[in-house]
Amino acid sequence: SARPRILMLGDPPYLRLEQWDHFQQRFEVVSPDLSSREGFMQALRENRYGDFEGIVKFAVETGNGASPWNEELISLLPSSVKLFAAAGAGFDYLSLSALNARNIAFANSRGAGDTATSDIALFLILATFRLTSYSEWAARTGDPKVFNEVHLEIGSKSRNPSGKILGCVGLGAIQREVARKARALGMKVCYYDVVSPPEEVIEALDAEKCETLHELAGKADCVSVSVPYMDSTHHLIDAHFLSAMKPNSRIVNTARGPVIDQAALIEALKSGHLLSAGLDVHEFEPQVSRELIEMKQVTLTTHIGGVAQETFVEFERLVMSNTERFLLDGEQLLTPIGKQFEPSKAR
Ligand code: NAD
Numbered sequence: 001s002a003r004p005r006i007l008m009l010g011d012p013p014y015l016r017l018e019q020w021d022h023f024q025q026r027f028e029v030v031s032p033d034l035s036s037r038e039g040f041m042q043a044l045r046e047n048r049y050g051d052f053e054g055i056v057k058f059a060v061e062t063g064n065g066a067s068p069w070n071e072e073l074i075s076l077l078p079s080s081v082k083l084f085a086a087a088g089a090g091f092d093y094l095s096l097s098a099l100n101a102r103n104i105a106f107a108n109s110r111g112a113g114d115t116a117t118s119d120i121a122l123f124l125i126l127a128t129f130r131l132t133s134y135s136e137w138a139a140r141t142g143d144p145k146v147f148n149e150v151h152l153e154i155g156s157k158s159r160n161p162s163g164k165i166l167g168c169v170g171l172g173a174i175q176r177e178v179a180r181k182a183r184a185l186g187m188k189v190c191y192y193d194v195v196s197p198p199e200e201v202i203e204a205l206d207a208e209k210c211e212t213l214h215e216l217a218g219k220a221d222c223v224s225v226s227v228p229y230m231d232s233t234h235h236l237i238d239a240h241f242l243s244a245m246k247p248n249s250r251i252v253n254t255a256r257g258p259v260i261d262q263a264a265l266i267e268a269l270k271s272g273h274l275l276s277a278g279l280d281v282h283e284f285e286p287q288v289s290r291e292l293i294e295m296k297q298v299t300l301t302t303h304i305g306g307v308a309q310e311t312f313v314e315f316e317r318l319v320m321s322n323t324e325r326f327l328l329d330g331e332q333l334l335t336p337i338g339k340q341f342e343p344s345k346a347r
Helices: 017-026 037-045 096-101 114-130 132-141 144-157 173-184 199-205 213-219 239-244 262-270 290-294 309-329
Strands: 005-009 028-030 054-057 083-086 105-107 165-169 188-192 222-225 249-253 274-279
Touching: 017 309, 054 309, 083 309, 096 105, 105 309, 114 132, 114 173, 114 222, 114 249, 114 274, 114 309, 132 144, 165 173, 165 213, 173 188, 173 199, 173 222, 188 213, 213 239, 239 262, 262 274, 262 290
Parallel strands: 005 028, 005 054, 054 083, 083 105, 165 188, 165 222, 222 249, 249 274
Antiparallel strands: none
């Protein structure tokens, strides 16, 4: 019998080649032309790819030519489509409600990058306490005078994370790992989340609950932001939150740039109210703020939280396994995303 047809956005798997071989025996994989969004939409209108049942995306970096996957685009999909399975933990490039309205299930690759992303969060936390970016900048000048000056200056500002409070904005899968690792540095944990984490998670982390975001702001020596980006989390960290933070405290963001009001953060750093920040994600990514670039106490990375080969192996496994389970074996998706996480606007 005919194999179900699958539309593949972007590059094929390159790590789990055995599973990929098997997958291609079970599905007919078609690569659409994504060089222009308009061209792709026209191809859908003309039914150029026929009746396909699933859409797969194995990498975050490729296959984005048709984005955003908003209602305008999704309404053009044939009624045969049942599943969209994608790499990555975020899903702010598509409208879940538009998929829901068409009865198309969505699975992301949540969990795949938890280890990698929490490692980077821990690195940024450490960097904000010890001001390692400033030190690295000084070392790279190759100037003995700068070396000695910065050594002295950092001595007056550097603090141990040990005994300090990590304020977790969101206590989901990644943040639980961040908190567990930060406790190895001797940090204490408090959190604010709109959903109560399981009791055993709270116990294992000895985490103190904050009833409001504002309460967390006033408690933390370092805030770690790890919530999905949606309407309700756009600028969740705003001038009001930042001014409620302790003087000389720190903030780390490994979630999505626009969860923090970047202009307000720059002000809080400029005024000296905040000592430092560690940012893996940026409000106007891939453009990094000029003002932040100039601030040596700030550590900046290029959205590398999840970027490790182990993550990519898991992306490939989850996308293929979800597709096989759902379309062929009549089994539940491993990592479905429900309606409760509606991202704001498809970018
Ligand atoms: P998750 O769904 O397991 O956890 C998110 C938590 O945030 C949940 O517990 C949720 O209840 C909570 N939350 C939602 N809205 C909130 C609000 N207004 N206030 C407080 N808490 C709120 O997700 P996760 O897998 O831990 O990932 C978190 C985010 O990290 C992802 O959505 C993604 O955007 C980002 N991420 C970034 C990278 C990177 O490379 N930097 C890698 C992976 C994921």
